[in-house]
Amino acid sequence: xxxxxxxxxxxxxxxxxxxxxxxxxxxxxxxxxxxxxxxxxxxxxxxxxxxxxxxxxxxxxxxxxxxxxxxxxxxxxxxxxxxxxxxxxxxxxxxxxxxxxxxxxxxxxxxxxxxxxxxxxxxxxxxxxxxxxxxxxxxxxxxxxxxxxxxxxxxxxxxxxxxxxxxxxxxxxxxxxxxxxxxxxxxxxxxxxxxxxxxxxxxxxxxxxxxxxxxxxxxxxxxxxxxxxxxxxxxxxxxxxxxxxxxxxxxxxxxxxxxxxxxxxxxxxxxxxxxxxxxxxxxxxxxxxxxxxxxxxxxxxxxxxxxxxxxxxxxxxxxxxxxxxxxxxxx
Numbered sequence: 132x133x134x135x136x137x138x139x140x141x142x143x144x145x146x147x148x149x150x151x152x153x154x155x156x157x158x159x160x161x162x163x164x165x166x167x168x169x170x171x172x173x174x175x176x177x178x179x180x181x182x183x184x185x186x187x188x189x190x191x192x193x194x195x196x197x198x199x200x201x202x203x204x205x206x207x208x209x210x211x212x213x214x215x216x217x218x219x220x221x222x223x224x225x226x227x228x229x230x231x232x233x234x235x236x237x238x239x240x241x242x243x244x245x246x247x248x249x250x251x252x253x254x255x256x257x258x259x260x261x262x263x264x265x266x267x268x269x270x271x272x273x274x275x276x277x278x279x280x281x282x283x284x285x286x287x288x289x290x291x292x293x294x295x296x297x298x299x300x301x302x303x304x305x306x307x308x309x310x311x312x313x314x315x316x317x318x319x320x321x322x323x324x325x326x327x328x329x330x331x332x333x334x335x336x337x338x339x340x341x342x343x344x345x346x347x348x349x350x351x352x353x354x355x356x357x358x359x360x361x362x363x364x365x366x367x368x369x370x371x372x373x374x375x376x377x378x379x380x381x382x383x384x385x386x387x388x389x390x391x392x393x394x395x396x397x398x399x400x401x402x403x404x405x406x407x408x409x410x411x412x413x414x415x416x417x418x419x420x421x422x423x424x425x426x427x428x429x430x431x432x433x434x435x436x437x438x439x440x441x442x443x444x445x446x447x448x449x450x451x452x453x454x455x456x457x458x459x460x461x462x
Contacts, residue, residue: 199430206424217431227432229407230415231439233318237411238385241322246377249332254362256333257340267337271330282394285324286311296323311395317408321392332377339373340366371455379447386440389413412436 163171200217202210221227252270256263276284288295289310297307310320343366351361367374388411396409397418416436420429 196430196433199427200434201431202427204427204430206426210427213427217428218435220428221431221435226410226415227412227435230410230412233408233410234386234388234412237318237321237388238382240318241325241385242378242381244322245325245329245332245381246374248326249329249377250336250374252329252333253336253340254366256337263337267334270333274328274330276327278390279394281324281327282391282398284327285320285391285395288324289320314406314408317396317406321388321395321409324391332381335373335377336370339370343369368456372457375447375451375455379444382443382447383440386436386443387413389417393417 199210201212201214203213203216204210256266256270259266289297291297291307291309291312294307294310296310300307308316310316347365347369348361351365356364392409392411393414396406397414412432413436416429416432419425419432
């Protein structure tokens with residue numbers, strides 16, 4: 132075929148300025164169509180129970196507690212506005228400082244231990260193969276235990292005379308301390324009993340471990356990295372997002388520690404403030420609000436706790452920018 136017989140195909144020219152255009156959509160830009168409005172209204176109807184519940188049971192109590200924090204309110208009589216008197220009283224109340232210190236010490240010790248134990252168990256489960264499903268369930272079941280039962284379990288396991296923990300220590304010639312009566316050992320006992328519910332952290336971290344690419348481990352083995360080197364250089368950075376989530380959630384839970392300590396040390400038959408080492412901040416807030424009926428003062432205590440948790444979480448978020456790696460994020 133001659134070259135002259137080949138007719139090149141030319142691109143179709145664009146339509147002229149006055150040529151035909153696409154037909155208009157029939158509605159103005161930005162105005163939803165009738166079908167879109169129906170879908171939006173249906174969605175609002177479906178979520179309306181949640182919206183009502185949030186406004187009634189969350190938003191309104193938050194706003195009202197902020198108002199009560201500036202009042203003297205005993206639940207029976209009408210609130211009396213007192214300005215900043217509740218906050219001035221908090222600054223002079225020694226039990227506020229004591230409960231904040233107990234809560235801070237508990238959180239600083241419990242959160243790292245809880246995270247490390249959860250990561251260690253998750254690493255073991257990641258190597259378990261087919262039996263991982265059984266152990267995953269076994270680790271998570273204790274999480275379903277009611278917190279009040281965990282407080283009773285604390286008294287049974289850590290009793291200084293006949294507790295299981297001290298009996299096991301005696302097998303190795305170690306005389307166990309008085310976990311539930313010695314002021315120096317009350318918080319360590321509470322920290323150890325908190326590991327009863329470590330299964331939730333195990334499940335989260337195990338899911339993160341399953342998503343780590345095997346290619347990274349293969350490359351590390353080729354470079355001669357051992358288990359600890361691979362864990363530090365590959366595993367921890369790749370699951371740092373899940374680790375950060377576990378740390379933040381457990382930090383907030385640590386500052387809100389209440390049920391286990393209250394049921395063990397301040398329940399029926401226990402005198403008020405008998406165990407100062409177990410007087411956590413939320414316990415003191417509960418006593419002021421629901422036992423002493425100082426609801427205005429308790430509301431001020433609640434707002435102080437909110438500010439403390441918010442500041443601590445903000446610091447954690449700022450630190451996470453340097454320590455947490457998210458796959459696909461450009462730095």
